Amino acid sequence: MSLTNISIPTQPVIAETNNRFTMLASDEEVARAAHALTERGMQAIVVDTPEEAKEEALKLIPSGSQVFTVSSKTVTQIGLAEVLNETGHYQSVRKILSRLDRNTQSSEMRKVASSPDIVVGSVQAITQDGVVLDVSMSGSQLPAYASGADKVIWIVGIQKIVNDIDEGMRRIYEYCLPLESQRTMEVYGIPSEVNKILIVNREAKPDRITVILVNQNLGF
Numbered sequence: 001m002s003l004t005n006i007s008i009p010t011q012p013v014i015a016e017t018n019n020r021f022t023m024l025a026s027d028e029e030v031a032r033a034a035h036a037l038t039e040r041g042m043q044a045i046v047v048d049t050p051e052e053a054k055e056e057a058l059k060l061i062p063s064g065s066q067v068f069t070v071s072s073k074t075v076t077q078i079g080l081a082e083v084l085n086e087t088g089h090y091q092s093v094r095k096i097l098s099r100l101d102r103n104t105q106s107s108e109m110r111k112v113a114s115s116p117d118i119v120v121g122s123v124q125a126i127t128q129d130g131v132v133l134d135v136s137m138s139g140s141q142l143p144a145y146a147s148g149a150d151k152v153i154w155i156v157g158i159q160k161i162v163n164d165i166d167e168g169m170r171r172i173y174e175y176c177l178p179l180e181s182q183r184t185m186e187v188y189g190i191p192s193e194v195n196k197i198l199i200v201n202r203e204a205k206p207d208r209i210t211v212i213l214v215n216q217n218l219g220f
Helices: 026-038 048-057 073-077 080-086 093-098 108-114 142-148 163-188
Strands: 043-047 064-070 119-121 123-129 132-136 152-156 195-198 207-214
Touching: 026 043, 026 123, 026 207, 043 048, 043 080, 048 080, 048 152, 048 207, 064 080, 064 093, 073 080, 073 152, 080 119, 093 108, 108 142, 119 142, 123 163, 132 142, 132 163, 142 195
Parallel strands: 043 207, 064 119, 119 152, 152 207
Antiparallel strands: 123 132, 132 195
């Protein structure tokens, strides 16, 4: 589908909890997406449980690595963020950022977050033909995802597999945005916005991106 033909909703619509965007993809759809990701230069691993997803991710992260865990319900939900940020076995970018002053050291914060050894997070949608969509209000994770990090690890519940880019955009605006706005209102007192969208069509560097698909509904 041409990106110029994508329809963008003008207003977020809170989706029903049992709608299309919470349904688990079928085994055939998961297999198709995993194969397509591989064809587009990304490694795809399919697991059944959150614990298996955490184990697979940790296999890819050498002890002592500098790791940036982006804001992700999925990464927190499976217990991976706690391991990477709190055990002391890794150089936590989040710990580094917490020691910097946002008012006087914003440039340093931006550089640290943009080029870690490894960035770990999730995405909002993966099409059955292997295109990945990630959205951000601030854009803080996008430089690392796009090219700054040496390695990228995405943990993704299979309810995020969509038919095509157009449906991925609908998922972002109609489902993810209202839920993320609820979270940001609780944490920051402001609603979220779809300000920047990264579309990964292909990865040119071998073994740089790994997508761990989990046969469960994780995150949103």
